[in-house]
Amino acid sequence: MRTSCLVIISIVLVLAAGGAWSQGMSGFPATELRAVDTPSDGGGSIDLEWEGEGLQFVLIMRATSPGGEFETIGDAIASDGSYTDMRLDDQTDYYYRLAYPAGEDTLLGAVAGPAQSKTNWFRSYRKNALVLTALMFILVISYVTQARKGKRLFIRRISGLSAIDEAVGRATEMGRKILYIPGILSLSEIQTIASLSILQHVSKLTAVYGTDIEVPNKDPLVFSAARETVKQAYMEAGRPDQFKEEMVTYLTYDQFAYAASVTAKMVRERPATNFLIGSFFAESLILAETGQSIGAIQIAGTADIPQLPFFVTACDYTLLGEELYAASAYLSKEPVLLGSIKAQDVVKAIIMVTVGAGIVILAFGSNIVRDVLFTR
Amino acid sequence: MRRTIPLILTFCVGMYPIFAFFVPHRVVTNINQNLDTYLVIVAAFALPLGVVNLVMSNINKIKKKDKGWFYSVVLIAGLCLMAFYGIMGGDQGFHAHFQWMFENAVSPLQATMFSLLAFYVASAAYRAFRARNVEATVLLIAAIVVMLGRIPIGDMITGGRLTPISEWLMTKPNAAAQRGIIIGAALGAASMQIRVILGIEQTYLGSGKD
Structure with missing residues (x-):
């Protein structure tokens, strides 16, 4: 019995050693190299693919002719099975081969090629995004057209926006100013544009009530746009004489210097109402908490998820994400603008149904919905 | 025109x-x-x-x-x-005095403002986590579980039993709510962008009307 066990153990050890030898020494870890143009890119790159096993490093070599001198351009792990060669000239033949350093020798694989990189006109992996974008455009145009024809569209009450009149009225009664902070990002940020829409409405109200408003800015472009917005609002309200240049000020481009300056204004001048509407980062809580400490009524609005809990905690009303973008339509009550909100709701319903269907289909073991929705 | x-x-x-x-x-x-x-x-x-x-x-x-x-x-x-x-300093780099002022005045002032955030978080958390009603109590309990589940002392007190609950709260209910807001905000932004591109929304030009 003991002899039989020893024989079996010996056989197993010999086989294991033999296997290790064949894997480590005789086997080239990567075979069947293929070189093809990277699909759906802007050109200048070729994708390499191979069949490989193990964690050995293979060297990737390139030449411009099959018999030419191959230079090493990079390395990869054999089992990864792919590599992308970048910064190439389009319409030029390239040949590739893999090399594997085995001890003092370097084993060379077969040559693959020729392959040429070329520039493409469409990112095929974004077909789903194209369909959704086109659908969004069609729905917006369609509902706007319906609204122009006089169809009545319903939009639910948004308490944060309904409270604007009350907030301006409070400042008027108290004889104190309103501080409007349009976020800290530039005009290229859509939240800032949405904020300017609300600023226009607030400025019209302050013009009518004769309340003082101050708009401190961090970005010079937003400063110029905000000044035009407030000026125009005062003109539309029929009070151009009440507009003062110092209502819209530029402070600094530095995030925390801006926060320091605005909080100092809050503490010194004690505004009755603060609007914090736009894109915010770490300064959101500094501003909102300082405003809270001076007892100002605060209306905040942002689509920056990390800042929302801070605003919800420290402000009286908060416009959450999409409510911020719906503000201009809600405040102006213009049917044309409401049409685009309706289109947005229809797309949201489509997404909800698709996500629900995707969950059910995935539960049955099919990835079809996930694959259709996947993009990069 | x-x-x-x-x-x-x-x-x-x-x-x-x-x-x-x-x-x-x-x-x-x-x-x-x-x-x-x-x-x-x-x-x-x-x-x-x-x-x-x-x-x-x-x-x-x-x-x-x-x-x-x-x-x-x-x-x-x-x-x-x-x-x-x-x-x-010209375009070759900072002047030594500029660099000195930046390192010894601007930078510490920025750090000071950022550090103040810790105190603001504490006061905001105190207000948010007061158990005034059922919803606030649920928020308070969830916050305690998440905090204890994510810090070493929490592991020491509970023997690591809160860590999986904390992870579940963050990756399931919290992530679901966040994604809902993200999808809504993204669609809102897309709708707003289409309004701006098509000239339906003109307030950024100083007026909502022609």
Whole structure:
């Protein structure tokens, strides 16, 4: 019995050693190299693919002719099975081969090629995004057209926006100013544009009530746009004489210097109402908490998820994400603008149904919905 | 005409990045990258407007001896000093004095403001986590579980039993709520962008009407 066990153990050890030898020494870890143009890119790159096993490093070599001198351009792990060669000239033949350093020798694989990189006109992996974008455009145009024809569209009450009149009225009664902070990002940020829409409405109200408003800015472009917005609002309200240049000020481009300056204004001048509407980062809580400490009524609005809990905690009303973008339509009550909100709701319903269907289909073991929705 | 040209420009400049998102051709992507550069150039032109406004408003404050006028003096002095040494440094790098002021004044002041955040978080958390009603109590309990599940002392107290519950709260209910807001906000942003591109929304031009 003991002899039989020893024989079996010996056989197993010999086989294991033999296997290790064949894997480590005789086997080239990567075979069947293929070189093809990277699909759906802007050109200048070729994708390499191979069949490989193990964690050995293979060297990737390139030449411009099959018999030419191959230079090493990079390395990869054999089992990864792919590599992308970048910064190439389009319409030029390239040949590739893999090399594997085995001890003092370097084993060379077969040559693959020729392959040429070329520039493409469409990112095929974004077909789903194209369909959704086109659908969004069609729905917006369609509902706007319906609204122009006089169809009545319903939009639910948004308490944060309904409270604007009350907030301006409070400042008027108290004889104190309103501080409007349009976020800290530039005009290229859509939240800032949405904020300017609300600023226009607030400025019209302050013009009518004769309340003082101050708009401190961090970005010079937003400063110029905000000044035009407030000026125009005062003109539309029929009070151009009440507009003062110092209502819209530029402070600094530095995030925390801006926060320091605005909080100092809050503490010194004690505004009755603060609007914090736009894109915010770490300064959101500094501003909102300082405003809270001076007892100002605060209306905040942002689509920056990390800042929302801070605003919800420290402000009286908060416009959450999409409510911020719906503000201009809600405040102006213009049917044309409401049409685009309706289109947005229809797309949201489509997404909800698709996500629900995707969950059910995935539960049955099919990835079809996930694959259709996947993009990069 | 005062409105038409900006609207046409907005349409072209707004549609181009959407076009470039789907078309990878080098000609298209190069122009798209240039648009980003133009934005920086436009912002650079707007910056002097801001600086002039800043200087003028603070000089007025000093003249009128408004509340806190002394801070305006400090601001003007700091601005002039930093600008002077910044210009003296040329395009080769910072002037030594500029560097010194940045490291010993600007940087610590920024860090101080950022550090204040800890105190603001504490006061906001105190207000948010008061168990005034059922919802606030649920929030309080969830917050305690998440905090204890994520810090070493929490592991020590509970023997690591709260860690999986904390992870579940963060990755399931919290992530679901966040994604709901993200999807809504993204669609809202897309809808707003379409309104701006198509000229339906014009408030950024100073008016909502033609």
